[in-house]
Amino acid sequence: MSSIPELIQKKRDGGKLSDGDIRRFVEAVTSGSIQSCQTGAMLMAIWQRGMDARETASLTEEMMRSGEVMSWPPEWAGLLADKHSTGGVGDKVSLALAPALAACGCKVPMISGRGLAHTGGTLDKLESIPGFDIHRSAEQVRAILSSVGCCIVGQTETLVPADRVLYAARDVTATVDSLPLITGSIISKKGAESLTALVLDVKFGRAALYKDLGSAKELARLLVQTGELLGIRTAAVLSRMDAVIGRSVGNSLEVIEALQLLKGDCRHRPDLMELVAALGGLLLAMTGLAADRSEGAEKISRAVTGGAALLKFRAMMEAQGVAPETARALCAADADYFKILGKARHRLDLTADRDGVLLDVDGLVLAEVVHKLGAGRSEAGQPVNHRVGAELLLSLGQEVSKGTPWLRVHYEDPAPSSDQVERLQSALVLGSAAEWRKQTLVQEVLLPV
Ligand code: IUR
Numbered sequence: 001m002s003s004i005p006e007l008i009q010k011k012r013d014g015g016k017l018s019d020g021d022i023r024r025f026v027e028a029v030t031s032g033s034i035q036s037c038q039t040g041a042m043l044m045a046i047w048q049r050g051m052d053a054r055e056t057a058s059l060t061e062e063m064m065r066s067g068e069v070m071s072w073p074p075e076w077a078g079l080l081a082d083k084h085s086t087g088g089v090g091d092k093v094s095l096a097l098a099p100a101l102a103a104c105g106c107k108v109p110m111i112s113g114r115g116l117a118h119t120g121g122t123l124d125k126l127e128s129i130p131g132f133d134i135h136r137s138a139e140q141v142r143a144i145l146s147s148v149g150c151c152i153v154g155q156t157e158t159l160v161p162a163d164r165v166l167y168a169a170r171d172v173t174a175t176v177d178s179l180p181l182i183t184g185s186i187i188s189k190k191g192a193e194s195l196t197a198l199v200l201d202v203k204f205g206r207a208a209l210y211k212d213l214g215s216a217k218e219l220a221r222l223l224v225q226t227g228e229l230l231g232i233r234t235a236a237v238l239s240r241m242d243a244v245i246g247r248s249v250g251n252s253l254e255v256i257e258a259l260q261l262l263k264g265d266c267r268h269r270p271d272l273m274e275l276v277a278a279l280g281g282l283l284l285a286m287t288g289l290a291a292d293r294s295e296g297a298e299k300i301s302r303a304v305t306g307g308a309a310l311l312k313f314r315a316m317m318e319a320q321g322v323a324p325e326t327a328r329a330l331c332a333a334d335a336d337y338f339k340i341l342g343k344a345r346h347r348l349d350l351t352a353d354r355d356g357v358l359l360d361v362d363g364l365v366l367a368e369v370v371h372k373l374g375a376g377r378s379e380a381g382q383p384v385n386h387r388v389g390a391e392l393l394l395s396l397g398q399e400v401s402k403g404t405p406w407l408r409v410h411y412e413d414p415a416p417s418s419d420q421v422e423r424l425q426s427a428l429v430l431g432s433a434a435e436w437r438k439q440t441l442v443q444e445v446l447l448p449v
Pocket of ligand 1: 176181
């Protein structure tokens with residue numbers, strides 16, 4: 001058996017690691033018998049030299065097997081579905097998609113993450129609901145899937161422990177942005193959910209991990225290929241991440257927007273509905289609950305506009321600790337959201353400084369400023385302020401006259417600085433009607449080959 005230094009040397013010199021080599025490395029990481037400098041050196045060797053498809057699949061499988069792999073009752077075979085997004089701004093898709101899929105007959109054991117840097121996290125959003133508990137054991141997840149059909153929870157201690165160690169090491173060794181390491185991290189956690197079908201929302205654009213479509217596509221291909229090698233039906237959607245998804249950024253504001261969508265208000269957020277329907281449509285087709293993805297997308301849209309998904313969201317809230325009267329009040333047509341979720345102390349409306357058509361809003365700028373105002377965290381473990389955020393008051397393509405409010409910032413003390421206000425104003429892109437091009441978010445769909 002090779003020693004850890006020999007494995008590092010092999011990868012450093014451009015060699016291929018065998019399945020046994022990769023097992024040895026992941027076992028040493030999981031048991032803690034490896035030194036952290038050795039982990040860092042191996043990660044850097046992988047970052048430099050890359051891994052081929054076989055090595056990547058082997059790394060992913062060994063990571064998945066480093067902890068508990070969930071098991072489901074045989075009658076759910078073929079129905080287990082989940083999605084993963086590479087991180088967006090205002091991305092509240094999971095909040096609507098999980099209940100919509102459950103309403104269509106899927107079982108959705110969604111394991112989500114927290115926000116870091118400028119991207120938000122689904123768990124932080126859900127925790128803005130009083131009582132919502134993201135901690136659920138595998139046994140509790142099974143019970144919720146049996147009664148409700150979906151849950152959204154955090155990663156348990158026993159699930160993919162190797163990823164916890166490797167992710168923390170990547171974070172401090174400048175090795176986060178490595179295709180095989182990203183793939184191993186994402187797909188091992190989905191593999192441990194024992195899924196039938198997985199859809200990946202791989203984003204590209206100025207507010208995405210990968211700015212250009214080509215790099216995002218390379219990651220999407222590797223993710224799809226690796227998911228398939230692990231026996232999960234896997235597809236990817238390449239979606240544009242330039243502006244905000246929907247109209248809000250910030251934890252409780254995004255929960256409110258997801259609830260508005262689930263109450264049938266798709267008109268003000270067609271981009272959000274487009275993503276939910278595209279991702280859900282693929283999953284329904286892959287689980288055989290729809291004949292193809294366009295029929296799947298229609299079923300998802302009906303579950304959203306007809307109220308079935310809202311009922312599932314309410315049941316999921318109750319199953320995850322929210323008091324029934326709170327869940328009912330949030331789902332009522334005339335819900336007083338701010339009374340239930342709390343409201344930031346202050347609001348500031350920014351106005352357009354000239355006439356024009358709203359061509360674009362720089363989502364990255366909005367996310368960065370809102371993050372600094374307290375909505376996000378700069379280090380893992382820091383608290384976030386759920387009430388801080390920003391709401392877009394207009395739709396893309398809308399005509400705007402000078403003085404029209406376009407953005408409402410919800411903030412606590414201190415107020416946004418003049419620099420921050422200036423940055424926010426710079427996010428507004430106005431132009432002429434001739435320049436306006438309506439763009440869909442979904443650019444391409446990658447199906448397994
Ligand atoms: N999300 C993950 O779960 N793993 C990663 O490596 C990245 C995002 I980047």
